[in-house]
Amino acid sequence: MKPILSLNAFDPQQTDALDPHIKGEALRRQRLFGAASVLFYREPLEIARGEGCWLMDVRGERYLDCYNNVPSVGHGHPRVAEAVYQQLKRVNTHTRYLHSLVNDYAERLLATFPASLSNITFTCTGSESNDLALRQAFSFTGRRGVIVTEGAYHGNSDLVTAVSPSSFRRGQPPRWVKTIPAPDPLHVPATQQAEVFDSAVAAAIQALEQEGFGVAALLFDSIFSSDGVYADPAGFIAPAVERVRRHGGLFICDEVQPGFGRTGRMWGFERHGVIPDLVTLGKPMGNGFPLAGVVTRPAILERFCQEVGYFNTFGGSPAAAAAGMAVLDALEQEQLIQRAQQSGDYLRVAITRLQASHGGIGAVRGVGLFTGVELLDEAGQPDESLATAVINGLRDEKVLIGAAGPHANVLKVRPPLCFGTVEADFFVQALAKSLQRLGR
Amino acid sequence: MKPILSLNAFDPQQTDALDPHIKGEALRRQRLFGAASVLFYREPLEIARGEGCWLMDVRGERYLDCYNNVPSVGHGHPRVAEAVYQQLKRVNTHTRYLHSLVNDYAERLLATFPASLSNITFTCTGSESNDLALRQAFSFTGRRGVIVTEGAYHGNSDLVTAVSPSSFRRGQPPRWVKTIPAPDPLHVPATQQAEVFDSAVAAAIQALEQEGFGVAALLFDSIFSSDGVYADPAGFIAPAVERVRRHGGLFICDEVQPGFGRTGRMWGFERHGVIPDLVTLGKPMGNGFPLAGVVTRPAILERFCQEVGYFNTFGGSPAAAAAGMAVLDALEQEQLIQRAQQSGDYLRVAITRLQASHGGIGAVRGVGLFTGVELLDEAGQPDESLATAVINGLRDEKVLIGAAGPHANVLKVRPPLCFGTVEADFFVQALAKSLQRLGR
Numbered sequence: 083m084k085p086i087l088s089l090n091a092f093d094p095q096q097t098d099a100l101d102p103h104i105k106g107e108a109l110r111r112q113r114l115f116g117a118a119s120v121l122f123y124r125e126p127l128e129i130a131r132g133e134g135c136w137l138m139d140v141r142g143e144r145y146l147d148c149y150n151n152v153p154s155v156g157h158g159h160p161r162v163a164e165a166v167y168q169q170l171k172r173v174n175t176h177t178r179y180l181h182s183l184v185n186d187y188a189e190r191l192l193a194t195f196p197a198s199l200s201n202i203t204f205t206c207t208g209s210e211s212n213d214l215a216l217r218q219a220f221s222f223t224g225r226r227g228v229i230v231t232e233g234a235y236h237g238n239s240d241l242v243t244a245v246s247p248s249s250f251r252r253g254q255p256p257r258w259v260k261t262i263p264a265p266d267p268l269h270v271p272a273t274q275q276a277e278v279f280d281s282a283v284a285a286a287i288q289a290l291e292q293e294g295f296g297v298a299a300l301l302f303d304s305i306f307s308s309d310g311v312y313a314d315p316a317g318f319i320a321p322a323v324e325r326v327r328r329h330g331g332l333f334i335c336d337e338v339q340p341g342f343g344r345t346g347r348m349w350g351f352e353r354h355g356v357i358p359d360l361v362t363l364g365k366p367m368g369n370g371f372p373l374a375g376v377v378t379r380p381a382i383l384e385r386f387c388q389e390v391g392y393f394n395t396f397g398g399s400p401a402a403a404a405a406g407m408a409v410l411d412a413l414e415q416e417q418l419i420q421r422a423q424q425s426g427d428y429l430r431v432a433i434t435r436l437q438a439s440h441g442g443i444g445a446v447r448g449v450g451l452f453t454g455v456e457l458l459d460e461a462g463q464p465d466e467s468l469a470t471a472v473i474n475g476l477r478d479e480k481v482l483i484g485a486a487g488p489h490a491n492v493l494k495v496r497p498p499l500c501f502g503t504v505e506a507d508f509f510v511q512a513l514a515k516s517l518q519r520l521g522r
Numbered sequence: 523m524k525p526i527l528s529l530n531a532f533d534p535q536q537t538d539a540l541d542p543h544i545k546g547e548a549l550r551r552q553r554l555f556g557a558a559s560v561l562f563y564r565e566p567l568e569i570a571r572g573e574g575c576w577l578m579d580v581r582g583e584r585y586l587d588c589y590n591n592v593p594s595v596g597h598g599h600p601r602v603a604e605a606v607y608q609q610l611k612r613v614n615t616h617t618r619y620l621h622s623l624v625n626d627y628a629e630r631l632l633a634t635f636p637a638s639l640s641n642i643t644f645t646c647t648g649s650e651s652n653d654l655a656l657r658q659a660f661s662f663t664g665r666r667g668v669i670v671t672e673g674a675y676h677g678n679s680d681l682v683t684a685v686s687p688s689s690f691r692r693g694q695p696p697r698w699v700k701t702i703p704a705p706d707p708l709h710v711p712a713t714q715q716a717e718v719f720d721s722a723v724a725a726a727i728q729a730l731e732q733e734g735f736g737v738a739a740l741l742f743d744s745i746f747s748s749d750g751v752y753a754d755p756a757g758f759i760a761p762a763v764e765r766v767r768r769h770g771g772l773f774i775c776d777e778v779q780p781g782f783g784r785t786g787r788m789w790g791f792e793r794h795g796v797i798p799d800l801v802t803l804g805k806p807m808g809n810g811f812p813l814a815g816v817v818t819r820p821a822i823l824e825r826f827c828q829e830v831g832y833f834n835t836f837g838g839s840p841a842a843a844a845a846g847m848a849v850l851d852a853l854e855q856e857q858l859i860q861r862a863q864q865s866g867d868y869l870r871v872a873i874t875r876l877q878a879s880h881g882g883i884g885a886v887r888g889v890g891l892f893t894g895v896e897l898l899d900e901a902g903q904p905d906e907s908l909a910t911a912v913i914n915g916l917r918d919e920k921v922l923i924g925a926a927g928p929h930a931n932v933l934k935v936r937p938p939l940c941f942g943t944v945e946a947d948f949f950v951q952a953l954a955k956s957l958q959r960l961g962r
Contacts, residue, residue: 116641167607201556
């Protein structure tokens, strides 16, 4: 049985070449998890401990984590661990009983949204959130069509996989899903991004209307993470969002990746000056405790609840709320949103400087602590093999990172938000060394 | 805006009648959670603390919890809280790195299954598990039809809601879903349950084949919880399962409710002498930490992974594995599976004895710590209003409980597994008082 390879995945055919301990664990894992067992890196990593932006493997090697956006306020954050612990010891039930902490958390979280977005439904994962948001859009609009970007990933449920073109290994999304290209700063000037994006959405709406689906939702993540990280220019998404609304559709803003401060603002959509109809939350929300949610206008939620009973057993339990509250505390008290903005700007300037001394870096983009580094070959084309080599080279330099984009050539630099200038320097030096070793 | 009422739900129209503090929290909750805010009981409960089978509200009142199957090894279990805490402090990442604890947990859990069920995919919720299991059945069989019971509830995703007839407030399941009646011990003798169940499945298969869907899966929970709790006779499901296989379909056994020892065995299907093709896990798996999974034959998982990449960010993280491991430890060391069997038998005998002194109790059934008490009116018909009155009466007697079944007249007694004879006596006395106060 041969597991299927993904981006930057370990190839199980190479298991024999691993060090005996790692080989044993990798084999055990293949036996237990079968075809769904995907590991990162040419040589998989066995993690023992984490602190802040750093992960330690079982041999005691320290790695700078520039990949993981779930432990967003830092690995092993003591405040989150303590909050979850105290609540798990006290009580942790579902939410058909009242629990003031759950109310307190919902209230504090909703206060960070525009006033129209005043209801939240807690779930456990970003996938559950996008599944629920899409269904709310279907019931509210009475339509079925959904517009997503070509490289989108929104989660793993049956419905959400249908709107995640990047998940398909065979076949393609159903006909009610229309894809649009992600922004393309390499070929489209910044001043034209809004128009080009809007035109693509217009064409998708037309196709959906012609085929009788109509447009229920435009769904994208405000940093276009799996498409290759696109943030600029601020506001370029606004005309397309307005167009969808004129055609009776809703805008679902997937904040699972950009949300909770990563972009240097609480929510990625703020920077674009639009107010979504539905916002989906996930990954960093509980710093690793499975906590997610859908924020929406009351009328949208109400319409959905008339059709179907929705209850999420673990969603927004007291322990989940404790984790979420501790994350908000950490964001505030450690000023992580400001830090994300400052460290991100510093990082992108430093990477950009490398362009003078090293080849391969075609573009450096992003906002806050979400940075994309486009690697190109000497002909200026996306270079996936260079990206793979750099990712594994960075692993050798003790830096963990991933790739994104349709050509898997965009380094995705997405560290915990406690990342500072020391870490940025460490990353840039490691990147320089990796490129150098590759003759670039 | 008026939230929609569910079984045993608090009616928000009655908010003004509540005590001022509870009223304040209930109003806040309605404002924050909108139409999806469903609370239990005529007078909602605000929970502050839990221990073993007991929950304490904010006024310091103690309630015997006979309802919650998530904190299955007991509320606030110190071993689970401690295990999660230690792991959250240490590190909690996704599973694309190796982590020996995750392997250890998967290995220990899979050892409790028949040898053919040798792969597990971790998810966060039972809904995610059933969603994934159905898609594995679709891809493996190349068919679409699913057979479920009329009162089934399997979760809340788009796909899983389609196979959960009990969730529909409007409309009905799609055509590729065929429903069969749950077992009916009131009208069908035990010796005929297997044949009647098999015949219903045969008719559903025929309909699915005639309509061109074919049968991908027979999906039910081995205790038929939302249908009204049916356990007997052991083995009655076997002919139907075999029939589905002869027609090329798979048997997905939903162990989200009966699993992890509740039936007095580790898995509910064991008692019926069948080996499922896929088993879905959830609720008690992490004692409240969101942990769930799909156990399957490797070939089924492999086929699915050829079509689509599946990854669950929070699923089976080290903290989740720590919670799961602590639950297995508690089950073993506190001998909770044996306890479930013994306490359950004791409880059912004691409830049955009430039939001599009180009216309304039509049948007492179940296995282990999953008991259904069928409440009937004087004409021997299902009595929903009696069930609602008893549930609220039991709340006054400091016992928490719910109802199930198409007529919502079956008391669902489903306490944490640390429930013993002291708790059983407390429950039975409270039930007697409630019936008496209702003149039964």
